[in-house]
Amino acid sequence: AQTVTQSQPxxxxxxxxxxxxxxxxxxxxxxxxxxxxxxxxxxxxxxxxRQEAYKQQNATENRFSVNxxxxxxxxxxxxxxxxxxxxxxxxxxFMKPSSGNTPLVFGKGTRLSVIA
Amino acid sequence: xxxxxxxxxxxxxxxxxEVILRCVPISNxxxxxxxxxxxxxxxEFLVSFYNNEISEKSEIFDDQFSVERxxxxxxxxxxxxxxxxxxxxxxxxSSEFRGxxxxxxxxxxxxxxxxx
Numbered sequence: 001a002q003t004v005t006q007s008q009p010x011x012x013x014x015x016x017x018x019x020x021x022x023x024x025x026x027x028x029x030x031x032x033x034x035x036x037x038x039x040x041x042x043x044x045x046x047x048x049x050r051q052e053a054y055k056q057q058n059a060t061e062n063r064f065s066v067n068x069x070x071x072x073x074x075x076x077x078x079x080x081x082x083x084x085x086x087x088x089x090x091x092x093x094f095m096k097p098s099s100g101n102t103p104l105v106f107g108k109g110t111r112l113s114v115i116a
Numbered sequence: 117x118x119x120x121x122x123x124x125x126x127x128x129x130x131x132x133x134e135v136i137l138r139c140v141p142i143s144n145x146x147x148x149x150x151x152x153x154x155x156x157x158x159x160e161f162l163v164s165f166y167n168n169e170i171s172e173k174s175e176i177f178d179d180q181f182s183v184e185r186x187x188x189x190x191x192x193x194x195x196x197x198x199x200x201x202x203x204x205x206x207x208x209x210s211s212e213f214r215g216x217x218x219x220x221x222x223x224x225x226x227x228x229x230x231x232x
Contacts, residue, residue: 004158037223044119045207045223091159103149103161103172104221 002027002094006107013082014115020067021077021110023092029053033095034068034075035104040088048090051075082114118142122208122224130232132197137227139191139208148191149209149221150183152176159207165191198231205229 003026013019025034032053039045051059051068058066063083067076079086092107121140129135141148150162164171165183182194191210195202205228209221 039223042225044225045221047220050220103164103174104151104159105161106151106159108156108158 002029002032002096002105004092004094004105004107006090006092006110008110009108010111010113012113012115013079015082015084017082018078018080019082019112021079021090021092021112023075023077023107025073025075025092025094027073027094027096029096031097033097034066035093035095036064036066036075036077037091037093037106038086038088039091039109040085043088045091049077079112084114084116086112087114088112120208120210120222120224122206122227124227125225126228126230128230128232129198131200135195135198135202135229137193137195137206137208137229139193139210139224140189141191141208141210142212142222143189145210145212145222147171147211147213148183148185149211150193151207151209151223152204153207153226154201154204162193162206195229198229200231203229203231 005024034051036048037045038048049059049061049064063080065078089109091109093104123138148165153159161174163173163177180196185191205226207226208224211221
C-alpha cells in the first residue's frame with residue numbers, strides 16, 4: 001500500500017520569502033502521479049500543482065514549484081514570494097495510474113502561516 | 117466559478133442515529149467521491165462512484181455506509197448507525213475525468229460530523 005508522509009505539521013514564513021514544504025512517499029509503482037492540494041481556512045481544497053512520475057522535469061505553476069526526486073521518493077513544494085493568501089493547510093497526495101477512479105492517498109498536511 | 121457544495125456544514129448527532137450528508141457536485145462531472153478526515157489524522161478515501169454505482173471503496177466503507185445519487189444532482193453519504201469514531205470532517209469531491217486526469221478533484225468545504 002502507498003503511504004504519504006509530511007513531516008512538518010506546521011510552518012511559518014515571512015511575506016515575500018520562500019518556503020519549502022516536505023513530502024515523502026512510499027510505493028512500489030514505477031508510474032504514478034503526485035499532487036499538492038491547498039486548503040485555506042474554511043475553504044475548499046484546491047489543486048496547486050501536479051507531477052507525473054515519468055516526467056523528469058519538475059512541475060511549475062507561477063510561484064509554486066516542486067522538487068521531485070524519484071529515487072529518494074521525495075516531492076517537496078516550494079512557494080516563492082509568499083503571500084498572505086498562501087496561508088493554508090497543504091496536503092501532499094499520491095495516485096497510482098488506473099483507468100478507474102483510483103483514490104488519492106493523502107499525507108497529514110502541513111499548516112503554513114504567512115506572516116506580514 | 118462552479119463549485120462543489122455540501123450540507124450541512126456541521127451536524128451533531130447521538131450515537132446510533134442515522135446521518136445523511138449531502139453534496140451537489142459540479143454539474144458536468146461524472147465521478148464522485150467521499151473522503152473523511154478525523155481530527156489530526158490524514159484525509160482518507162471512503163468511496164468513489166460512477167454511473168450510479170460504486171467504483172471503489174476502502175476498508176472504512178463498511179455496511180454502515182452507503183452512497184447514492186437519488187435525483188441526478190445530489191450525491192449523498194448515509195451512515196446508518198453512527199459510532200463515536202465516525203466523528204470527522206467528511207469531504208465530497210467530483211471530477212470530470214477518471215484515471216490520471218481524476219487527480220484534479222474538486223472538493224467541497226466539508227461537513228463536520230460530531231457523534232456524541
